Amino acid sequence: MTTIKATETPKLTNPVLVVGLPGIGNIGRVAVGYLVNELKAKKFAELYSEHFFPFVILEESYEVKLLKNYFHYWKAKGAAKRDLVFVTGDCQSQSPEGHYQVAEAILDFAKKLGVKDIITVGGLATGEVESNPVVYATLSDAKLKEKYAKMKLDFDVGKKVGYIVGAAGLMLGLGKERNMQGICLLGETSGFPIVTDPKAAEAVLNIIVKVLGIKISMAELENRVKEMESFIKRIESLQKKAVMEIVKESKPQSKGDELRYIG
Amino acid sequence: MTTIKATETPKLTNPVLVVGLPGIGNIGRVAVGYLVNELKAKKFAELYSEHFFPFVILEESYEVKLLKNYFHYWKAKGAAKRDLVFVTGDCQSQSPEGHYQVAEAILDFAKKLGVKDIITVGGLATGEVESNPVVYATLSDAKLKEKYAKMKLDFDVGKKVGYIVGAAGLMLGLGKERNMQGICLLGETSGFPIVTDPKAAEAVLNIIVKVLGIKISMAELENRVKEMESFIKRIESLQKKAVMEIVKESKPQSKGDELRYIG
Amino acid sequence: MTTIKATETPKLTNPVLVVGLPGIGNIGRVAVGYLVNELKAKKFAELYSEHFFPFVILEESYEVKLLKNYFHYWKAKGAAKRDLVFVTGDCQSQSPEGHYQVAEAILDFAKKLGVKDIITVGGLATGEVESNPVVYATLSDAKLKEKYAKMKLDFDVGKKVGYIVGAAGLMLGLGKERNMQGICLLGETSGFPIVTDPKAAEAVLNIIVKVLGIKISMAELENRVKEMESFIKRIESLQKKAVMEIVKESKPQSKGDELRYIG
């Protein structure tokens, strides 16, 4: 089961859903996490799922932490035209079916909040270190392209890469089925070593603030990226250890085990 | 989903459920299949499930055949004291959850027919060829032991082997939860090469007919075993090929594939 | 969940369901896709499922594309005797349970449209390049054989191969459970290298048009096959990369990882 618990049902005007979950390069998680912090967006709901890894994280505050995705909202101010709903989180699903189920749960929840437009953020690993990372973009509907005509975006990503695995892509695809439109922004990153690239995150953030008409300081980006990175890397490393442990446990240990077949 | 379709709802008096599905040595499938044939038991229901392998078998009659389990019934005659319901089939489940779900579906269906007693048949592979195969037995309730005091059964199987994988064991365990009692008969077989051992099947059959008070000729056993064996071996071989094909399809083919990571 | 969305509920007279999904050699996908194009059949429904791979495809039109199966219908004209419903698509399921669930969803949907007859198309890889590919056939009911007596079909496929994995076979088997009858046509193909063989596709198409009494030009077949092939190969390659990526992510990266066991 996938459970979403809301502490509040915010009344939002024509809100935009902005999704940044962990993935290659963690561009999405970091860029959207930074936005949430800078805008002091308000957390109002949490999601957990049997499709996440079956472990809890031990935090330095002595507390166990269930793996979760988080919803924050922010009411439009100043030059910003639209209210915003953010989705960030500790992880994505561990099974193919889970990817679909969690994405559909998030979209159905967002739809009830009045969301019709989606921005998802991910990374595109090219294997090379770029000093001026490109932001690639793909759409739920080709007609939307003119809307982003003035942005510095590379829409020819379809020729270079063929697919987007996980939430960043599925949210657009499944959103379309719910009459939600959107754009997926992919920050160019080397992909190796798997660290968070503040430059790629900044490149994506520069696009997002322009699209949304919001103003945030980038001054703290590098510091915050480092903070988030340490947490994200920890979960990544835990997932790998957890998988290794599960694999280990399900393998016979001694080769000399006498075997009898019964059935 | 697991579907059971009945063409008839037989009125049975205190029937015994006799289960023989494919497994190590196929003792169960062969022994119970022979019983069904010899008694001319009547097929009245079929079961198919998403937990079986996702393929159909091509029969020489030009027809495709869905993998199924089958229900036959037989009304007590002569010395036989009880009506009988038989479960045989082409396969068991391909997933752990499937083993439980299919066993529970069969038991719930059998309960509606009035079944309170179960006999399941399996094989126990010892790795050695035995000219006089032992029939091992285990129970849903230790109190039942005296009921079988006069049978030539080895109940000390628990010391030799630790567990029974799949239907033969789960049906007893899950049956107990439904107030059904039973015995699991395990024919001793070498287990290698994986062929059906008519002697082990005969040994188990000799016990079953004694328990049920029925009379059948064993004259055709060896011939029928050969017939059934060819069909069973075919399905086994198909399952292996199917698994291999599935594994093959989900593996990248050329190592030189240029990889880009997106997410 | 498996979702079918229809934009229209066509009123059809005794329609035949014609299914061609990706598989070995892509004979089915290509042959049925060509039919849909040549007949200008009308798309009226789409299916997507959590049992497909969890990624979206990036199209050159800048749009993300959810993996889907498609339904088209065609009203009988000229010599054609029956209305037709076509199922084509980007992929089949990634799990055994998914194969059953998606096939059952398609059949239940087709049944509501009045479908009682099914033609499924697949490929049979022999490992050898044939200049005159045979079309093998298997049936849901051996009695149907006389209906196809005048067609050049090899019904002895059951002796050569044992099973059909996936939709082409399951649709017949599960269809039979819904009182739908049908034939599965398997175009003989080398199977290596895994490319689409226009000759095998043409051989199958020649049978289909005869069975359905329709007339189409084969003039464009080779060209269309090339077009479709490029798209199909792309999805195939993506699936392999996606699987590789998923495998990669779930494996520990450095062997020096300090491990501590907790639980």
Next chain:
Amino acid sequence: MTTIKATETPKLTNPVLVVGLPGIGNIGRVAVGYLVNELKAKKFAELYSEHFFPFVILEESYEVKLLKNYFHYWKAKGAAKRDLVFVTGDCQSQSPEGHYQVAEAILDFAKKLGVKDIITVGGLATGEVESNPVVYATLSDAKLKEKYAKMKLDFDVGKKVGYIVGAAGLMLGLGKERNMQGICLLGETSGFPIVTDPKAAEAVLNIIVKVLGIKISMAELENRVKEMESFIKRIESLQKKAVMEIVKESKPQSKGDELRYIG
């Protein structure tokens, strides 16, 4: 499905849930199992699940045994302040989804009994043999720390290890979502060879009895640990064999198998 069957609905006053299931070092299973025995707690419910391994255990009593988790309760006496509900068992789930589903089933059942506080017990393998094993602790809420101020507990476990796989951690995390608070006690153990360490179990038990204000004799601990160990090791070994068997069965046996691809 996960099924809980209760033979009794005990009326309990503000009970504490104490959970000890098999895991690394089996500290939890052994410590809580010993408590149940010493307190002569009364068994009142059993849980079985399709998420457990699909086999039954053969006991020396000639009975098959379904894999289960068990609920016992104990009414407060003497210095003890609170009624207790214990969860012990033969195994944990075999799939990630199962870990969540079984933990949620246990918590929902416990909540109906009035449980608001949870103690889970596990082991922490350090790779080194310790003569004075530390008891590590982690909480569902950092505020609880002061409650345990007088106990000899190491709360800095979050810095040393990152996560807890399975029930011991998930029960706290998912419990929190049900307004249940708790502590997870992890006995330090070498983790190799995988045997049950009576010292680590005793260290944890010393904390539990202090927290709960109960008195038990530790005199029998070493003996009981040995008894339980033999049973636990048997199940562990069976799980490994079962997994090996399943892996074996789903692999093609002879490399020379002639393969034909169909689809």
